[in-house]
Amino acid sequence: MLVLQTLLLGPAHGHTIAHAIERGSEEVLQVEHGSLYPALHRLEGRGWIASFWGTSDNNRKAKYYRLTPVGRKQLTVHATRWDQMVRAIGRIMKPATE
Amino acid sequence: MDWKRFFQRAHWDRDRLAEMESYVQIETDENVARGKSYEEALMAARRKFGNPTLAREEIYKMNTVTFVETFVHDLRYGLRMLRRAPMFTAAALLTLAIGIGANTAVFSVVNSVLFEPLHYPQPDQLIALRQLAPGAAGLANVSDGLKLSPSMYFTYAEQNRVFQSMGIWANGVANVSGLAEPEQVRAVGVSDGVLQALAVSPAVGRWFTAADQIPQAPKTVILSFGYWQHRLAGDRAAIGRIIHVDSVARQIVGVMPPGFRIQNTDFDLLAPLSFDRGKMILAGFGYHGIARLKAGVTLAQVNADMARMLPIWMDSWTNGPGSNPHFYEVWKITPAVRPLKDEVVGNIGDVLWVVMGTIGLVMLIACANVTNLLLVKTEARQQELAVRAAIGASWLRILGGLWVESLLLVAIGSILGLAIAYGGLRLLLAIGPANLPRLGEISLDERSLAFTAFVAVLSSLLFGLIPALKYAGPQILTALRSMGRTASASRERHRARNILVVAQVAMALILLVCAGLMIRTFEALRNVAPGFSAGSQLQTMRISIPASLIAEPERVARMQNEIADKLAAIPGVSSVGFASQVPMDGITTDWDMIHAQDKPNQGEVLPLRFYKFVAPGYFHAAGTQIVAGRDLTWNELYGHVPVVLVSENLARELWGSAAAATGKHIRRGGSMPWHEVVGVVQNVPENGVDEAAPAMVYWPTFLVDFTIRSITYVVRSPRAGSASFVNDVQQAVWSADANLPVASVQTMQDIYDQSLARTSFTMLILGIAGSMALVLGVVGIYGVISYAVAQRRREIGIRLALGAQQGQLQKMFVVSGLVLVGIGVALGVITATALTRLMSSLLFGISPLDPFTYAVVIAILGIAALLASYVPARRAARVDPLEVLKAE
Numbered sequence: 012m013l014v015l016q017t018l019l020l021g022p023a024h025g026h027t028i029a030h031a032i033e034r035g036s037e038e039v040l041q042v043e044h045g046s047l048y049p050a051l052h053r054l055e056g057r058g059w060i061a062s063f064w065g066t067s068d069n070n071r072k073a074k075y076y077r078l079t080p081v082g083r084k085q086l087t088v089h090a091t092r093w094d095q096m097v098r099a100i101g102r103i104m105k106p107a108t109e
Numbered sequence: 110m111d112w113k114r115f116f117q118r119a120h121w122d123r124d125r126l127a128e129m130e131s132y133v134q135i136e137t138d139e140n141v142a143r144g145k146s147y148e149e150a151l152m153a154a155r156r157k158f159g160n161p162t163l164a165r166e167e168i169y170k171m172n173t174v175t176f177v178e179t180f181v182h183d184l185r186y187g188l189r190m191l192r193r194a195p196m197f198t199a200a201a202l203l204t205l206a207i208g209i210g211a212n213t214a215v216f217s218v219v220n221s222v223l224f225e226p227l228h229y230p231q232p233d234q235l236i237a238l239r240q241l242a243p244g245a246a247g248l249a250n251v252s253d254g255l256k257l258s259p260s261m262y263f264t265y266a267e268q269n270r271v272f273q274s275m276g277i278w279a280n281g282v283a284n285v286s287g288l289a290e291p292e293q294v295r296a297v298g299v300s301d302g303v304l305q306a307l308a309v310s311p312a313v314g315r316w317f318t319a320a321d322q323i324p325q326a327p328k329t330v331i332l333s334f335g336y337w338q339h340r341l342a343g344d345r346a347a348i349g350r351i352i353h354v355d356s357v358a359r360q361i362v363g364v365m366p367p368g369f370r371i372q373n374t375d376f377d378l379l380a381p382l383s384f385d386r387g388k389m390i391l392a393g394f395g396y397h398g399i400a401r402l403k404a405g406v407t408l409a410q411v412n413a414d415m416a417r418m419l420p421i422w423m424d425s426w427t428n429g430p431g432s433n434p435h436f437y438e439v440w441k442i443t444p445a446v447r448p449l450k451d452e453v454v455g456n457i458g459d460v461l462w463v464v465m466g467t468i469g470l471v472m473l474i475a476c477a478n479v480t481n482l483l484l485v486k487t488e489a490r491q492q493e494l495a496v497r498a499a500i501g502a503s504w505l506r507i508l509g510g511l512w513v514e515s516l517l518l519v520a521i522g523s524i525l526g527l528a529i530a531y532g533g534l535r536l537l538l539a540i541g542p543a544n545l546p547r548l549g550e551i552s553l554d555e556r557s558l559a560f561t562a563f564v565a566v567l568s569s570l571l572f573g574l575i576p577a578l579k580y581a582g583p584q585i586l587t588a589l590r591s592m593g594r595t596a597s598a599s600r601e602r603h604r605a606r607n608i609l610v611v612a613q614v615a616m617a618l619i620l621l622v623c624a625g626l627m628i629r630t631f632e633a634l635r636n637v638a639p640g641f642s643a644g645s646q647l648q649t650m651r652i653s654i655p656a657s658l659i660a661e662p663e664r665v666a667r668m669q670n671e672i673a674d675k676l677a678a679i680p681g682v683s684s685v686g687f688a689s690q691v692p693m694d695g696i697t698t699d700w701d702m703i704h705a706q707d708k709p710n711q712g713e714v715l716p717l718r719f720y721k722f723v724a725p726g727y728f729h730a731a732g733t734q735i736v737a738g739r740d741l742t743w744n745e746l747y748g749h750v751p752v753v754l755v756s757e758n759l760a761r762e763l764w765g766s767a768a769a770a771t772g773k774h775i776r777r778g779g780s781m782p783w784h785e786v787v788g789v790v791q792n793v794p795e796n797g798v799d800e801a802a803p804a805m806v807y808w809p810t811f812l813v814d815f816t817i818r819s820i821t822y823v824v825r826s827p828r829a830g831s832a833s834f835v836n837d838v839q840q841a842v843w844s845a846d847a848n849l850p851v852a853s854v855q856t857m858q859d860i861y862d863q864s865l866a867r868t869s870f871t872m873l874i875l876g877i878a879g880s881m882a883l884v885l886g887v888v889g890i891y892g893v894i895s896y897a898v899a900q901r902r903r904e905i906g907i908r909l910a911l912g913a914q915q916g917q918l919q920k921m922f923v924v925s926g927l928v929l930v931g932i933g934v935a936l937g938v939i940t941a942t943a944l945t946r947l948m949s950s951l952l953f954g955i956s957p958l959d960p961f962t963y964a965v966v967i968a969i970l971g972i973a974a975l976l977a978s979y980v981p982a983r984r985a986a987r988v989d990p991l992e993v994l995k996a997e
Contacts, residue, residue: 025128026135043159044136048129049167052121056171067131069138074128 014047014054015078015086024065024073025051051076059085118169125168129161179506183513190514197486198518201479204885205522205568208475210529211878212564215468217534217557219461227450228368230308236411237372237452238265238275238398242440255442258393259384262300264422265398271414275400276302277382280374282819284655284850286353293653293850294336294377296354301381303371306401313337314348314363321362321381330359331379334367354380356657372399373453391426391434395697399449408446415444460871463948467623467878470616472564474885477609477616480572481892483515484606487576508574515573516566523565530561575605607929610893614933615940617879617886618970622941624879625962626952627872633954634868640692640793640802641823642732644857648829649691650838651853653819658848662816666746668846669724669810669820675841679834682826686727689810689817691857692793693864696821703806705763706774706783718759719795720777720806722817728754728790730823731857737767738788746809753784759804760789775806784808797864799953823857830856871951883970887977894926895981906990915986922985926978927971934967 017023017031028051029044054060059082067073078086133154140150191198229235242255257265262277269275276299283296301319310316312334321329330352332341341347351358359380370376382396402411419442423434451458487494494507641647652672654665669687677685690696702715725741728734736757745752753775755763760770767789774783792802810817828834839851862869898905905918945957955962 024131024135026132029132044132044157045129045159045161045164048125048164049171052125052168052171067135069135071131071134071138072127073131073135074124 014050014076015059015082015089018060018076018078018082019086022063022065022075022077024067024075026067026073028076054082058082122165122169125165126161129158129164133158179509180513183510184517186510187514187517191517194486197482201482201518202522202525204475204478205519206525206529207881208472209519209523209526209561209564209568210533211468212472213526213530213557213561214533215461215465215874216560217530217554219465220554220556220560227453228309228370232450233448234273234402234404235306235449236400236402236408236446237449238400238415239445239447239452240415241443241445243443254445255440256394257396257398258391259300259382259396260389260391260393260426261422262396262398263384263386263389264418264425265400265415266300266302268418268421269414271403271406271411272306273401273403274302274305275398276300276304276306277396277398278303278371279382279396280371280376282651282653282852283354283378283380284356284653284658284848285378286356286848291848291850293651293852295375296378296380297371297374297376298380298382299371300384300396303399304379306399307371308401309366309369311363312366313345314361316363317379317381322383324383324385326383328357328359329362329381330354331363331365332361333365333375333377333379334369336377337364354378355655372397372449389426390428391423391437392428400446408448411446412444415446419444459948459950463623463871463951464874467620467875470620471878471881471885472568474613474616474882474889476568476572477613478885478889478892479515479518479568480575481606481609481889483572483576484609485892485896487511511576512569512573515569519565519569519573523561527558527561530557606893606896610889610929611933611936613882613886613889614930614970614974615937617882618934618937618966619941619944620875620879620882621966621970622937622945622962623948624872624875625966626945626948626955626957626959627868627875629955629959629962630951630953631865631868631872634798634865637794637798638791639798639861640731640733640791640795641857643825644861646825646827646829647731647857648824648826648834648838649694649821649853649855649857649860650824650842650851651819651821652842652849652851654849655818658846662811662814663747665816665818666811670743672842672845672849673724673726673822675845676822676824676838679824679826679837679841681828681834682824684726684730684825685822686730687724687810687820687822688727688731688807689722689820690795691731691821691823691860692795693797693860694821694853698795698805701777703775703777706776708763718806719803720808722810722820723754723807724810724820727823730825732825733793734791735788736791738771738786740788741809746811749811749813751782751784752787752809754788754790754807755786756790756792756802756805756807758792758802759806760786762804777806782813798861799868821853830858868951868953883973886970887973890926890930890974890977891981893929894922894978895984897925898922898981898985901985902988905985905988906992909988910990919979919982919986922982923975923978926974926982930971930974930978934970938963938967 013032013035014028017028017035023031025047026044029047032047051060051062055062055076059079060076061079062074062076065073065075133151136154136157137147137150140153141147143150145153227235238257240255240257257277259277262275265272266275278297278299280295280297282293285292285294299317301317301322304316311331314331317329317331320326332347337343337347341350347361348363350361352361353359365379371379400411419437423437427434428436497507498504652669654668659665659668673685673687676682690698698719698721700717700719703718703720704715723741725743725746728740735754737760738754741752741754744750755770755775757767760767764770764773770786770789773786775786776783790805790807793805794800794802795805796803810820824838826834835854838854842849842851908918909915941963942958949957
């Protein structure tokens with residue numbers, strides 16, 4: 012979902028995505044960047060993202076990913092579900108403030 | 110599962126790798142930009158990325174099907190292993206190919222003969238109307254039982270409560286003219302109900318109906334598909350055409366589809382039987398009965414229903430004025446119907462089951478051998494397996510790998526085996542008994558192929574899993590410990606192989622005993638006097654003179670005599686004779702009650718006697734000995750002098766001895782004049798040498814009011830059987846009358862061989878199987894002993910170094926081999942005594958426990974085993990202790 016969210020802004024390659032997630036989460040989600048690639052592979056397999064080879068900002072060959080229409084729809088679905096869950100958890104955790 | 114990805118998984122792997130490298134490059138670039146040195150930057154980038162192999166593996170697993178992937182791996186590995194050990198591979202493949210090939214070939218036969226012998230719709234509803242007549246002495250030993258008479262047919266067809274339809278049929282020959290040269294064809298007479306019961310629609314035209322069998326109705330005929338194609342070029346306009354069958358004009362009304370038979374009987378023509386109800390009597394038991402049951406009717410119900418109808422039959426008809434219609438009660442006619450399938454398969458079923466069992470045993474022995482080979486090979490690979498286990502292969506994975514290897518072996522073996530089966534089937538059909546139903550249609554069909562696949566997988570499990578389980582088990586790591594050491598084998602390590610050898614020897618013994626029993630049977634059969642001499646010099650042929658060609662009996666007799674004279678004039682012919690039948694030709698003989706003048710009938714029921722018609726000179730030409738008295742003469746024949754010959758067993762039964770019979774008088778029925786017995790003929794096994802010779806009466810071919818019109822000539826000449834001689838014979842016949850077809854041209858030896866075909870076929874198959882078993886068994890013993898020797902070289906070396914005698918060592922190995930053989934023989938004998946009882950119906954003149962056979966077989970096996978263990982044992986004794994110990 013995080014990958015999809017990142018790609019909402021436009022096509023990006025693996026390196027960018029990895030760093031974007033790391034920065035976006037304010038360095039909370041510290042993972043080995045290599046583990047991103049199986050995730051990308053899986054998403055591409057499901058047809059949620061598509062890939063093409065391009066050139067990076069510093070003139071390196073890189074593989075770019077973009078969101079497909081299916082992926083866009085899935086993002087909405089998942090985001091909604093996530094929101095609901097977060098709200099639900101929130102209500103349980105802090106019932107008094109309501 | 111994404112198959113596209115599966116097949117492009119190598120491409121994906123490269124793609125992702127490039128992508129990951131690109132990440133590292135970009136990260137390195139950025140790190141360099143932050144002021145790090147290139148090396149530092151690269152290290153940091155790699156650290157940040159983590160383990161690329163792990164990511165790759167994860168992606169790879171997403172793309173593949175683990176099962177297929179491992180399978181393909183194992184397959185490739187297996188192929189490599191097989192290629193690396195060509196001797197082993199060749200030995201194993203050859204063994205498997207022969208085993209599987211033989212099994213497939215025999216199964217094909219069993220499948221089409223035993224499992225699907227009937228090509229009719231819903232064959233389970235079809236039955237043969239068999240009846241036994243235990244009270245009719247003389248007939249009771251006829252295995253066919255009592256056939257049906259036309260009056261029985263009418264009674265059963267009209268009064269039954271259990272049949273959808275029923276009919277009777279009889280086969281014979283007919284002369285056809287009006288199409289091409291006159292020719293003799295195979296004809297079957299069928300009543301209304303036969304075609305309806307078999308329920309196979311004609312290819313063209315129509316079936317017979319009840320109207321066709323009325324004597325006054327227009328004559329009709331149905332052709333077989335083959336005859337239609339052959340003689341009428343498959344012309345549909347042939348329907349309605351007239352052909353002359355035995356000089357009677359008949360209209361073609363239909364053609365049956367290809368492959369259609371009446372039971373087992375192939376035919377060219379079907380003609381309706383014609384019955385005149387007004388003249389019908391009780392007797393005339395000459396027809397096979399066939400019926401289709403109503404749904405749900407059991408055989409017991411049919412028997413009960415027929416038993417109910419028999420009194421009705423006796424009340425409805427008579428044998429003529431003054432005869433007692435209830436006479437047949439003393440015959441104790443008992444319905445004993447059986448499924449048509451059993452009737453068709455008959456006793457050939459026994460043969461096929463024995464053959465199938467035999468070949469199955471050979472397959473087991475072959476499997477045992479391959480198991481042994483694999484055990485040896487796997488043991489040699491134990492360290493490799495241990496290493497694989499040590500670096501993380503699960504033992505299930507190793508097990509699978511080993512199994513795939515044997516599966517591979519068996520798959521290649523099966524393909525080779527199919528080729529062998531194809532050739533073997535041709536061979537089998539060539540040597541198979543002629544009474545195998547539908548011989549020509551046996552082929553490798555999908556069921557045979559399925560069977561091959563089944564045998565293949567089963568045997569791969571059998572011989573693949575034993576070594577696999579033994580060596581791939583969780584105890585595998587112990588192998589690592591002993592790596593590189595050649596410790597002497599413990600008793601346990603040899604146990605599996607020893608058990609296999611014992612089993613092999615036991616099975617080989619069983620097969621050899623069976624083969625031995627068949628050889629003894631064959632010998633015993635060859636020793637039975639066949640009732641003729643030098644059969645290969647005896648040409649036989651059959652000629653029928655229909656009433657429509659020559660009406661008067663006297664002229665028929667003259668014509669038969671004239672043909673005999675013309676045949677005798679052929680160069681090289683020493684003698685000629687003719688009779689209504691020759692021994693073992695399968696043509697049914699007539700029978701009736703025979704009265705002896707000096708034994709007046711006291712009101713008791715006389716036994717039935719078979720009889721034949723013979724011409725003067727027949728016995729001389731055939732080489733049948735006249736043991737007392739003399740032959741007939743032509744003067745007696747033409748002058749109707751009432752003379753007759755009888756068989757020796759009949760003479761003994763009636764008058765005590767052959768000599769006492771001459772001068773006595775017998776007759777058949779009340780109106781016949783008393784005939785003087787002028788000669789007594791040796792007993793002739795008319796129904797094959799494995800059946801007792803029936804009591805027989807030989808009438809002259811020409812009697813006062815009767816002449817036999819279908820006769821078989823026997824012509825003695827050294828040229829018998831050659832094409833030129835057959836041509837001479839035909840020309841001689843045609844010079845007497847050009848309208849006479851010559852049929853069933855064969856030598857007496859051919860007829861004799863055919864009657865022995867069942868035994869010789871079984872003997873041959875068992876002989877081949879037995880020898881295969883012996884060879885495989887010997888190879889097995891040899892393999893085990895030589896392997897034991899190879900394994901214990903170090904021990905042998907030490908023993909020799911410590912002063913053991915070479916002879917002693919040799920003896921040790923030979924004895925260990927013989928102990929295995931001894932156990933195998935003991936087990937084999939016990940099993941064989943139980944199993945051979947099953948084949949007692951195939952034996953003749955010996956008991957299934959024939960001690961001679963057992964003794965010879967045990968001796969052969971013993972000697973073979975002795976040799977098989979002696980050769981490797983000698984190698985043991987020649988071990989050089991110095992060399993062995995140095996090698997350590």
